[in-house]
Amino acid sequence: MSEPTVPDRIEELMAGYVLNLLSPEEAEELKQYLQQNPQLVRQIARSQELMALIGYAPARVAAPASLRSKILAEARSVAPAPNLRKIFIFPFSWQQVAMGAIAVLALALGINNYYLQQKLATTQERLQALQGPDTQLFALKGTAVAPNASGSIVLDLEAGRAVLALQNLPRLPAGQHYHMWAMVGDKQIRCGRFNSNEDKRVVEAIPIPIDEYTAPVSTLLVTKESADNPSHPSQDVVMQVIS
Amino acid sequence: MLSDLELFQALVAKDPSALAALYDCYGDLMYSLALRILGNRQEAEDLIQEIFLSIWKQCNYNPARGSLRSFLMILVRSRAIDRLRAQKTVSKTIQQQQKESDRFASNSLEEAATDEISERVRNALAQLPEKQRRALELAYYEGLSQSEISQRLDAPLGTVKSWFRLSFAKMRQTLQDLI
Numbered sequence: 001m002s003e004p005t006v007p008d009r010i011e012e013l014m015a016g017y018v019l020n021l022l023s024p025e026e027a028e029e030l031k032q033y034l035q036q037n038p039q040l041v042r043q044i045a046r047s048q049e050l051m052a053l054i055g056y057a058p059a060r061v062a063a064p065a066s067l068r069s070k071i072l073a074e075a076r077s078v079a080p081a082p083n084l085r086k087i088f089i090f091p092f093s094w095q096q097v098a099m100g101a102i103a104v105l106a107l108a109l110g111i112n113n114y115y116l117q118q119k120l121a122t123t124q125e126r127l128q129a130l131q132g133p134d135t136q137l138f139a140l141k142g143t144a145v146a147p148n149a150s151g152s153i154v155l156d157l158e159a160g161r162a163v164l165a166l167q168n169l170p171r172l173p174a175g176q177h178y179h180m181w182a183m184v185g186d187k188q189i190r191c192g193r194f195n196s197n198e199d200k201r202v203v204e205a206i207p208i209p210i211d212e213y214t215a216p217v218s219t220l221l222v223t224k225e226s227a228d229n230p231s232h233p234s235q236d237v238v239m240q241v242i243s
Numbered sequence: 244m245l246s247d248l249e250l251f252q253a254l255v256a257k258d259p260s261a262l263a264a265l266y267d268c269y270g271d272l273m274y275s276l277a278l279r280i281l282g283n284r285q286e287a288e289d290l291i292q293e294i295f296l297s298i299w300k301q302c303n304y305n306p307a308r309g310s311l312r313s314f315l316m317i318l319v320r321s322r323a324i325d326r327l328r329a330q331k332t333v334s335k336t337i338q339q340q341q342k343e344s345d346r347f348a349s350n351s352l353e354e355a356a357t358d359e360i361s362e363r364v365r366n367a368l369a370q371l372p373e374k375q376r377r378a379l380e381l382a383y384y385e386g387l388s389q390s391e392i393s394q395r396l397d398a399p400l401g402t403v404k405s406w407f408r409l410s411f412a413k414m415r416q417t418l419q420d421l422i
Contacts, residue, residue: 008405008408011408011412012404012405012407014411015404015407015408015410015411016389016404016407018411019382019383019407020321020324021382021388021389021407045308046415047411047415048309048313048317049309049310049313049421049422050411050414050415050418050422051313051316051317051320051383052310052312052313052314052315052316052317053316053360053364053418053421053422054364054368054379054383054414055272055276055316055317055319055320056272056316056358056360056361056364057361057364057365057368058275058276058278058384059275059279060271060272060275060358060361061271061274061275061278062271062274063270063271063274063288063291064284064288067270067274067291067292068263068266068267068270070292071262071266071291071292071295071296072259072262072263072266074292074296075259075262075295075296075299076259078296078299078300135256135257137252137256152252154252154255154256156255158301159255159301159302163251163252163255163306165248165252203248203306205305205306
């Protein structure tokens with residue numbers, strides 16, 4: 001892959017950035033350069049990946065056998081108890097939603113592996129674990145506007161974000177955005193906007209306004225909007241939850 | 244092997260099997276890096292446990308920003324360097340003796356089977372001119388600043404900066420199909 005020609009000074013700053021070696025002044029200089037040359041963000045991302053790869057170089061040493069069980073035991077002890085903290089009630093079968101979402105996700109990612117097969121064959125108990133006290137998983141499909149679109153959205157209410165994995169969603173031109181809406185009681189709350197990439201996919205985590213979720217989220221909608229910050233969803237509903 | 248997104252979504256959904264899967268994928272790799280930086284088994288073990296539990300409580304990985312592998316390895320390096328810096332009040336002699344002892348043990352007794360990626364990265368590092376590689380190792384594994392590396396390797400600061408530029412360009416090219 002050919003890389004854009006970059007002044008030596010900027011190359012030095014980019015290397016220093018991923019090694020976390022820049023002074024505040026140097027970081028600011030790089031930031032300003034990137035604002036004018038956003039195409040270099042990709043090169044920085046590649047350098048970050050390179051940084052991760054350098055971590056493969058040390059001699060591989062097996063972690064102590066007890067470490068795995070210690071971590072899992074500790075995780076179980078800090079996991080919130082679903083039955084005690086659960087505040088969100090799903091309006092439809094969790095099994096239906098979870099299996100639908102997982103199947104769609106598998107298709108979206110072209111995956112057919114043991115893990116997902118296990119998921120699809122899972123028990124009700126396992127689905128309850130997947131549900132979690134502060135997360136909601138929704139499977140979505142396209143409307144007539146985008147009939148091939150499909151995917152899943154996880155609302156992480158504790159972290160205040162949504163994780164989107166959507167496919168076959170046409171990329172919108174400049175000036176238009178997809179907006180996600182949550183139905184909370186009788187209100188329609190705008191939760192953030194996004195666009196798909198050139199492969200018609202969305203793999204993204206976006207912040208959501210959980211303070212406005214004063215009741216359980218009953219369903220989600222994805223609309224196509226021309227306004228930056230619409231107060232209500234347009235009639236252009238592009239995706240909706242599989243019911 | 245699970246995709247990044249599968250693992251991430253399952254972690255966000257607090258699926259305990261996702262944490263186990265994450266550990267099975269990356270546990271030894273992360274531990275090896277932590278041990279290389281910290282030079283002490285107990286410290287490395289504590290750090291890896293701390294990182295996995297922090298991910299379990301609040302996974303800050305953003306799939307739009309890069310691979311899960313990149314997120315984890317950079318997290319290990321960053322937190323290990325933080326610990327290393329905090330240790331600087333401890334006697335350097337004791338620390339160094341422990342480090343050498345652990346390195347010997349890891350090389351002689353427990354080095355596990357390596358993989359193709361590791362071999363390629365080691366080869367790419369080995370192809371760098373000696374001082375470029377050394378500077379990169381001092382920054383990566385010891386968290387030294389560019390000024391400290393300049394002093395350690397007795398080279399002008401500008402030269403050190405150019406070494407990083409050249410070594411990154413070379414390695415990006417050598418490992419381009421992996422990044």
